[in-house]
Amino acid sequence: MPRALITGITGQDGLYLAELLLAKGYDVYGLIRGQNNPKLDLVRRVVPDVTLLTGDLTDLSSLLRALEVAKPDEVYNLGAISFVAYSWENAMLTSDVTGKGVLNILEAVRLYSHDDPNRVRFYQASSSEMFGKVQEVPQRETTLLWPRSPYGVAKVFGHYMTINYRESYGMHASSGILFNHESPRRGPEFVTRKVTQAVARIHLGLQDRIVMGNLDAKRDWGFAGDYVEAMWRMLQQDTADDYVVATGETHSIRELLDVAFAAVGVSDWSGYVAQDERFMRPAEVDLLIGDPSKARDVLGWKPSVDFAGLIGMMVENDLAEQRALTGR
Missing domain, CATH: 3.90.25.10 (UDP-galactose 4-epimerase, domain 1)
Structure with a gap:
């Protein structure tokens, strides 16, 4: 039975991804920040078969403990302060969680799998907000990043850090540059x-x-339930890479x-x-507006809604x- 650890499991993506992985026979672990998290009951109700662990993206030691318990084959880093408007009100916290938090989970995975850099496959939730003041229409994996919010800047940091860990340590680390994706759980x-x-x-x-x-x-709006399928498909590839996930409309x-x-x-x-x-x-x-042709051609992914x-x-x-x- 494959094992997966999901940060940000309380969000819409985390819930949809947990449902997908459970349906595929995974043993799924979810990271919850704080013992009195207001969304704890929601997670337990929607995905009761997920094992919940306490941890925080700003605390490296808690991430290492979670990895030791979950022993994952795949780690999906969906955790972030993801409301763009709020990032101007609290740029420091957004940077710590959405940006430096990526570094912490990457470092935790590297330390945990030090004997085999490919032992754990890693997914980073990058964002179309990284394109910001767009330099190319539509936006693709090679488009220059020009973020226009503290959230976008933090996501750029996490995106490039993921690439750096892939290139520096040989980790199987991929980023999904997801365009806006919504659902009734938003x-x-x-x-x-x-x-x-x-x-x-x-x-x-x-x-x-x-x-x-x-x-x-x-x-470019799509359905979150479709987009988590693309995340999973990225980690099934032999070679890690970055992909735009969008509808193209x-x-x-x-x-x-x-x-x-x-x-x-x-x-x-x-x-x-x-x-x-x-x-x-x-x-x-x-x-x-994203160009999802690479995800379509390499991953065989396309939106259904x-x-x-x-x-x-x-x-x-x-x-x-x-x-x-x-x-x-």
Whole structure:
């Protein structure tokens, strides 16, 4: 039975990946930060067969202890402070966890497998936010990185550190440069879930409007459940490498609103949406669209859920959730 350790198991990617690995017969371990983690019950409910270990990406010794217990064949580093807007408010903590945390887990894996650098295969969750002020459209593995947020800068550090450990120590260390990927499990602070949750509440008469920032920003949105399959496929390759994981399509926030409101029968949402400068980023990333051809050609991966299907899935989930909460 193969064994895997997942950091960041409390997030949407961690949950979907754990489900995937369990279905493939893995013995799965998940790293939880803090004994009173508010998402502990969620993880236990969704993936009860996962063995949970306490650890922290900022504490190398705790990572070494987790590796000694899990004895993994594969390590998936999904742990990060992943809300981009928050990274301006706390750039230091974001750098420590999202950036230096990658160095800590890489070093822990190196020390744990010092006798055989390929004993553990490592996956790093890199991000399309690394492209920031995009220098090429679409963005691919060779596109110059120009991050526009402390989060993006931290992800660049982790990305290049992963490459450095691969080249310096011969580790099987791969990075997935994942473009925006969403699901009903996405936190409500992220724009897609913010919209779908608000649309559900507006439809049920629970709120009057939604307040947004930049409506013209464009993103390449896919389904998180599809993207964790790409992560797993990377670690099944004989040679470690880096891959863009994306749909190859881009949609604006306005299109997101179009599709979400259409799911509840509203064709003109202008009366339900307001804008506020508080939700504008200090340095905006205007256009992200990935070229997933390498992942398609080498990994045999392609997305199964399109944009309309993704947003429709999320609105339907939020309608059910809000009805259950309010009895409407």
